[in-house]
Amino acid sequence: MVHSESELPMPTYLRRRGHTWFFRWKFPRSLAHIGFSGELIRSLKTTDFRVARRRALNLVLRLEAMTTFEKLPSRAELEGLVRGWIDDCIWRHEVRLATTGIEYLDRPEIERMGEEDARELDGLFRRLADRFADREKAAIGRSLAGDAPMDRYRPIVESAASEIGVSVDPRTVAGRLYERGILRGYATLCDELRETVVPIPREPAPPANKKPAEGVSFDFSSFWDDFEKHKLALQEWKPDTAANARGSINLFNKINPGATVSRLLSEPIATNFKTAMMQLPRHYARGKHASKPIDQLIAIGEKLRPADRMQKGTVNKHVANLKEYWDYLVSQKKVPADLQNPFGGLHIPKAKGKRARDERYNWPKSLERQLFESPLYTGCASIHRRAKKGEEIHRDALFWMPLLARTMGTRESEICDAFVGSVKTENAEEGAIHYLEIVDGKDSGSTRDVPFADIVLNMGFMEQRVIGRDPDEPLFPELIPQGPGLRRSAAFSDRFAYYRRAIKVYRPRIDYHSFRGNVETDLKNAGSAFSTAWIDELIGHESKFRRSEGERYTKAILLPILRRLVNSISISVDLSHLRYSGRRGVPASDRDRALGRFKALAEREMDKKRSQ
Structure with a gap:
C-alpha cells in the first residue's frame, strides 16, 4: 500500500x-x-x-x-522479552492444537458450528494466513522504515506490551524501542506460526528469576516531597498540579500503608492498587466518604454502577504519577536502574468510538433548552435567588460561561482563568474580529485563538467585560481563586453544579465540559462545510490535519474562518431579549458597579465557606 x-x-x-x-x-x-x-x-x-x-x-x-534521563533497555533485554512473548504465543497455539486439533477457533465456537464445519473453516483460515503472511511482513517493514504509519498495529503492540509488562509510550525513547521490538517480534511470529514443525531449541532458556531487591527496603513514599520540589523547580508542575499529584501518593498509602520498595518488587502491589482504585466510589475523597477506611470504600464501590466508580482517566492519572515518581527514584540512585518499574504497563487504553462517547454525554436539546430558558436567562427573583423566576438578569460569570462554552467549545479553565488582556482584536477584511487568545492550556494542542460568536458579542460581552478595563485584571473577578494553584475554575464549577441542581437539569456525566462535545458534533454534522482541520483548531485538538493546514495560513486568514465556525453554531432557544441596548464600543454605564457587587458577594460566600 x-x-x-x-x-x-x-x-x-x-x-x-x-x-x-x-x-x-x-x-x-x-x-x-x-x-x-x-x-x-x-x-x-x-x-x-x-x-x-x-x-x-x-x-x-x-x-x-x-x-533523556530514562533508562533504555539493552538489545539483549528487549529481544529477550519479545522472544518470551513469541514463545508464549507459540505455546498457546500448540495447546489449542493439542486440545481440539483446530488452530483458529476456540472450543465454544467449535461447539456452535459443529466439528466438521469448524475444521473446514479452520482450513480456509490457514490457507489465507499462508497467502497473506508475506504481504503482512512487507507492511510491517514499511512501518518500521517510517514509510507508513504504525497506527494499524497499535492494538497488537499494546496487547503484547501488556503481557510483557512494559510501556510503549510513543513520547519516550524506551517506549518507541519497545514498540519497534514488538513489531519485529510480530513479523517473526507470522513466520513461526506457518512452520509445520516447530523446532525445540538445543538449550532452552531457563526461567527468569527475579533479582532480589537488596538495599531498597525504605518506605516507597519517603522521597515524595523531594520529587515534588524537583518537578516544581523544573517548572514541569504548577502548584495545583503538585497538589493533585500528592493525592496519588496519599491514595497509595491509604490502600497500601507502609509499603516498601522491596515489597513493590516482590508482590503484585502495583497491580492490586490499580484494581482497588477501579472499585472505589467516584468521589471517595469528598463529603461523607472522606473519613471512611479503604475497606468500607471498596465495599461501597462494589455496589455502585461502573459510571459511579473511579473513572479510567483518574486511574491512569494516579498510575502515571507513581510511575514517574519511580523513574525519579532511579534518576536519584535511590533504586537500581535495572529493576523494572512496577507501575509500567498498567495504563488503561482510551476508549474509542461509541465507548468513548459514552464516557461523557453531550447536552440533549431538551436539557439545553431547559437551561437557557431558566431564570438565569429569562429573569430571576434576585442575585441571591437565581433559580426563582423574577425580573432581574445579572450578567455575571454564571450567566456568561455557559454561553461561551456552547458557542466557542472552550474548556472551563481557559475562560475562567483568562485575563482582560487575553481578549484581542484583529482587523480583517470582514471587519474587526474579537477573539480569546489561549496560551496556557491543558496540553500542546490547547494554544489557539478562538473568536467570540456574534450572539455573545450582541449581548454586550465586550462592553460588560473588556472595554475600558485594565488588561491585567481577571476577566471574571467574581470567581475567587481557590486551591494551591489559585484557579478560578473551581469557583465556577461549584456554582454551576448548584444552579443545575436547583433548576432540575443536573444529570450525571453532563456538565460544562459536555458543551465542547455539542460544539464539535454540530460542526461535524454540517458535513463538508467545515474541514476537520478547522474544527480541531477551534476545539483545541492536536492532529496532523490541524498542523498541516494551520501552518499555511496567517492569523488574518485563519480568524475569519474560525469566526464562521462559531457563528454557525445555534442555541435551541430564542435569546433575542438579551441583546445589549447600550452604546456599543464603550464601557457599559453600570459595568464597574455590577462587577464590584458580583465580587463582593463572592467574597462573602467564600468567607462563609471558610468559617464552616
Missing part, C-alpha cells in the same frame, strides 16, 4: 522552507541549567517528504537518547 504525503502523520519537528525540509527540535527544560536551551534547526538537505521524515526520525532517536 502506497501512502501519499498527506496520509502520513506530519511530525512536529519537520518544517519546510521553500522546497527544502528542515529539522526543528526544542531542547527539554531539564537541560537549561547546563546551557542547552532554545531550538536546534538543521537542513535535512532534501525536498522529498519521505526521505526527510526518515532522516528526522533518526535524528530524534539519537537526540533523545543523548538527552
